[in-house]
Amino acid sequence: MADxxxxxxxxxxxxxxxxxxxxxxxxxxxxxxxxxxLVSIYxxxxxxxxxxxxxxxxxxxxxxxxxxxxNKPSSLDDGSALVTxxxxxxxxxxxxxxxxAALCTFIGVGIAKELMGxxxxxxxxPALFGRVSVILLVPIFSYLSSIFVSMRPYLGxxxxxxxxxxxxxxxxxxxxxxxxxxxxxxPGGALAETSALALILGGIYLFYKEHITWEIPVSMIVxxxxxxxxFGQNPLYHVLAxxxxxxxxxxxxxxxxxxxxxxxxxxxxxxxxxxVIVFRVGLGPTEGTAFSILxxxxxxxYIDRVTKRPKFGEVAASQSASVSxxxxxxxxx
Amino acid sequence: xxxxxxxxxxxxxxxKEFSExxxxxxxxxxxxxxxxxxxxxxxxxxxxxxxGDEVKAGQRxxxxxxxxxxYVHASVDGKxxxxxxxxxxxxxxxxxxxxxxxxxxxxxxxxxxxTSKLSIDEIRAAIKDAGIVGMGGAAxxxxxxxxxxxxxxxxxxxxxxxxxxxxxxHRMMLEMTDMLLEGARLAxxxxxAPKLIFGVExxxxxxxxxxxxxxxGEAGVELVALDVKYPQGSEKQLIKAVLDREVPPGKLPFxxxxxxxxxxxxxxxxxxxxxxxxxIERVLTVTGDGAAKPQNVLVKMGTPIGHxxxxxxxxxxxxxxxxxxxxxxGWAQSRLDTSIVKGxxxxxxxxxAMVAETEHKACVRCGKCVDHCPMxxxxxxxxxxxxxxxxxxxxxxxxxxxxxxxxxxxVCPSNRPIVQFVREAKKQIAAARAARN
Numbered sequence: 001m002a003d004x005x006x007x008x009x010x011x012x013x014x015x016x017x018x019x020x021x022x023x024x025x026x027x028x029x030x031x032x033x034x035x036x037x038l039v040s041i042y043x044x045x046x047x048x049x050x051x052x053x054x055x056x057x058x059x060x061x062x063x064x065x066x067x068x069x070x071n072k073p074s075s076l077d078d079g080s081a082l083v084t085x086x087x088x089x090x091x092x093x094x095x096x097x098x099x100x101a102a103l104c105t106f107i108g109v110g111i112a113k114e115l116m117g118x119x120x121x122x123x124x125x126p127a128l129f130g131r132v133s134v135i136l137l138v139p140i141f142s143y144l145s146s147i148f149v150s151m152r153p154y155l156g157x158x159x160x161x162x163x164x165x166x167x168x169x170x171x172x173x174x175x176x177x178x179x180x181x182x183x184x185x186x187p188g189g190a191l192a193e194t195s196a197l198a199l200i201l202g203g204i205y206l207f208y209k210e211h212i213t214w215e216i217p218v219s220m221i222v223x224x225x226x227x228x229x230x231f232g233q234n235p236l237y238h239v240l241a242x243x244x245x246x247x248x249x250x251x252x253x254x255x256x257x258x259x260x261x262x263x264x265x266x267x268x269x270x271x272x273x274x275x276v277i278v279f280r281v282g283l284g285p286t287e288g289t290a291f292s293i294l295x296x297x298x299x300x301x302y303i304d305r306v307t308k309r310p311k312f313g314e315v316a317a318s319q320s321a322s323v324s325x326x327x328x329x330x331x332x333x
Numbered sequence: 334x335x336x337x338x339x340x341x342x343x344x345x346x347x348x349k350e351f352s353e354x355x356x357x358x359x360x361x362x363x364x365x366x367x368x369x370x371x372x373x374x375x376x377x378x379x380x381x382x383x384x385g386d387e388v389k390a391g392q393r394x395x396x397x398x399x400x401x402x403x404y405v406h407a408s409v410d411g412k413x414x415x416x417x418x419x420x421x422x423x424x425x426x427x428x429x430x431x432x433x434x435x436x437x438x439x440x441x442x443x444x445x446x447x448t449s450k451l452s453i454d455e456i457r458a459a460i461k462d463a464g465i466v467g468m469g470g471a472a473x474x475x476x477x478x479x480x481x482x483x484x485x486x487x488x489x490x491x492x493x494x495x496x497x498x499x500x501x502x503h504r505m506m507l508e509m510t511d512m513l514l515e516g517a518r519l520a521x522x523x524x525x526a527p528k529l530i531f532g533v534e535x536x537x538x539x540x541x542x543x544x545x546x547x548x549x550g551e552a553g554v555e556l557v558a559l560d561v562k563y564p565q566g567s568e569k570q571l572i573k574a575v576l577d578r579e580v581p582p583g584k585l586p587f588x589x590x591x592x593x594x595x596x597x598x599x600x601x602x603x604x605x606x607x608x609x610x611x612x613i614e615r616v617l618t619v620t621g622d623g624a625a626k627p628q629n630v631l632v633k634m635g636t637p638i639g640h641x642x643x644x645x646x647x648x649x650x651x652x653x654x655x656x657x658x659x660x661x662x663g664w665a666q667s668r669l670d671t672s673i674v675k676g677x678x679x680x681x682x683x684x685x686a687m688v689a690e691t692e693h694k695a696c697v698r699c700g701k702c703v704d705h706c707p708m709x710x711x712x713x714x715x716x717x718x719x720x721x722x723x724x725x726x727x728x729x730x731x732x733x734x735x736x737x738x739x740x741x742x743x744v745c746p747s748n749r750p751i752v753q754f755v756r757e758a759k760k761q762i763a764a765a766r767a768a769r770n
Contacts, residue, residue: 022746120696
């Protein structure tokens with residue numbers, strides 16, 4: 001056309017976009033984690049603040065480093081590194097050494113996510129992968145401790161009822177906190193175990209913002225409850241104490257590492273719930289939720305395949321084929 | 334009022350307020366019109382004229398012997414200056430007849446007929462002679478669609494206009510209600526359907542009222558109010574919403590006893606049967622946040638979009654994007670000398686602010702595309718497999734059943750160009766299938 005100065009944008013249809021972005025979703029997850037973060041800071045003061053800052057910094061630096069080395073553009077703006085960092089921190093107790101938390105974060109963000117191809121390509125939840133690496137790689141962590149022990153800052157005494165987690169107490173059958181304390185706020189175990197209520201509030205926010213759906217949290221919690229009953233345990237303790245609520249709302253619902261369909265999500269959540277109790281009853285009292293989710297993460301592609309839904313018209317087609325050759329044409333007057 | 338709809342899909346912002354209250358107007362003729370000889374699904378036409386020929390508005394200038402094809406006609410009085418490939422709105426070049434428009438246009442002498450006496454074959458012949466194609470965008474020859482090989486029990490008028498921004502069908506429903514009703518009756522007769530159903534979305538209450546007041550008391554005619562959801566105007570989704578029938582994969586509406594035509598097509602059918610008037614003009618919406626004067630205009634086929642934009646006041650501020658068609662399935666234009674064809678329902682002018690980001694990230698498996706896909710496919714897997722070259726797996730997850738409505742791209746938080754991936758996958762899958770056979 002005559003107008004030479006006209007520069008028009010060209011792209012494939014559609015030409016409209018919803019306001020949803022990964023960054024917005026991650027920001028909402030951080031917001032949803034705010035209540036539990038504040039409760040943990042309330043109880044553990046500087047210990048919690050320090051641990052959280054270490055993990056956030058470690059996560060951001062790890063992502064920057066890996067993407068720089070792999071010659072990829074920075075993806076810090078999607079916020080997923082910060083979410084992973086915060087989640088790792090929340091999975092630890094306040095007395096955790098900073099180098100342990102930092103290395104776990106490094107492994108979570110660097111190996112479980114970036115080496116797998118970055119956000120979207122990771123098969124395992126990065127935060128949980130990082131968190132359990134401390135158990136799988138015990139020798140490395142004790143070696144680190146021997147090096148770094150002098151570099152541990154003094155942040156005051158930790159204000160805890162006991163260093164034993166409620167779950168451990170449950171296992172031993174002594175000195176358990178009341179259910180109501182456990183629900184509202186109780187300083188025991190990891191940062192994220194300080195208040196069930198704060199986690200539930202966060203979960204409701206994510207649900208309200210449509211970042212998560214009901215299937216995984218509900219099926220997982222119901223499974224924990226029912227299987228605990230079967231094992232003759234107090235089901236409410238199993239739901240409220242330990243990592244079940246954090247896992248149900250924030251970890252098992254991770255987009256990248258959970259199934260796509262409603263049916264798949266129900267299977268996934270229920271399987272995690274069952275595994276949690278099996279771990280807790282059969283094995284040690286800690287990390288049952290983390291291991292259960294990671295194990296089920298591995299099954300996600302399989303679950304997606306077996307829960308594949310029929311396409312539009314496929315059900316109708318098979319129904320009419322099985323009824324007779326007659327089409328529904330004659331149905332109308 | 335019960336409101337029906339289909340499963341999944343997405344609620345989009347309407348953006349109809351720019352032009353929905355603007356009556357249909359006409360604009361001055363351009364200096365030349367460019368009429369593509371292949372602007373429909375099916376076989377291309379061959380030119381019946383050569384440079385230097387004088388043509389009259391309505392004169393057939395291209396035809397094909399194939400059944401699935403549609404004649405093209407001169408839309409103005411003028412002189413043929415060239416028959417050559419010209420830029421087409423999809424980005425390719427298409428053999429076109431270029432006509433220099435006469436300053437003085439004659440008055441077309443249409444022969445008025447009593448449409449109630451027309452037989453089924455006469456209706457179909459009139460439509461074929463008029464070169465009518467689906468005017469909602471698909472451009473499938475209407476005489477073919479109105480010759481279904483199976484018995485039809487319901488003829489549905491697609492009055493959803495589910496694409497945001499577009500209001501031309503809405504205006505036609507209001508301003509040409511009788512013609513629409515008559516055209517729908519003729520098309521219904523052509524397929525011998527006992528039932529005539531109008532499917533209208535509820536964001537057009539005045540159109541619903543106008544149609545209801547005309548069809549009140551008539552047996553076998555019904556208006557179904559539909560929720561405002563995209564892509565309601567897609568045939569399969571419309572049939573599901575209106576009749577709760579599902580067209581199986583790979584099948585067509587007539588397989589479930591239904592034929593669908595959109596509003597503009599029905600009106601064209603009326604004009605063809607009543608006056609013998611060919612498809613030489615259409616109403617389209619010129620709108621968008623970047624349009625100085627959004628409006629609905631009646632234009633001649635072959636009018637360059639630049640002329641229309643100019644006559645409609647051009648851009649308000651800086652130009653961002655020009656789209657031929659709706660914002661969900663339309664084509665971004667790189668130049669303004671492409672012309673209006675029978676399937677063009679709108680010209681959208683976007684400001685730079687409306688232009689979507691093109692950078693995309695990896696799929697984060699949020700599942701939103703799966704939750705919204707109206708065909709119950711897995712756009713997440715299809716796009717990732719297409720991106721990584723695994724077209725066999727893209728096929729397995731349903732690439733070939735996608736009709737490219739764009740819902741998945743709209744909801745994707747990673748801004749993935751899934752429709753583009755699907756198009757590539759379809760090409761590769763078709764090639765692989767052809768190689769196997």
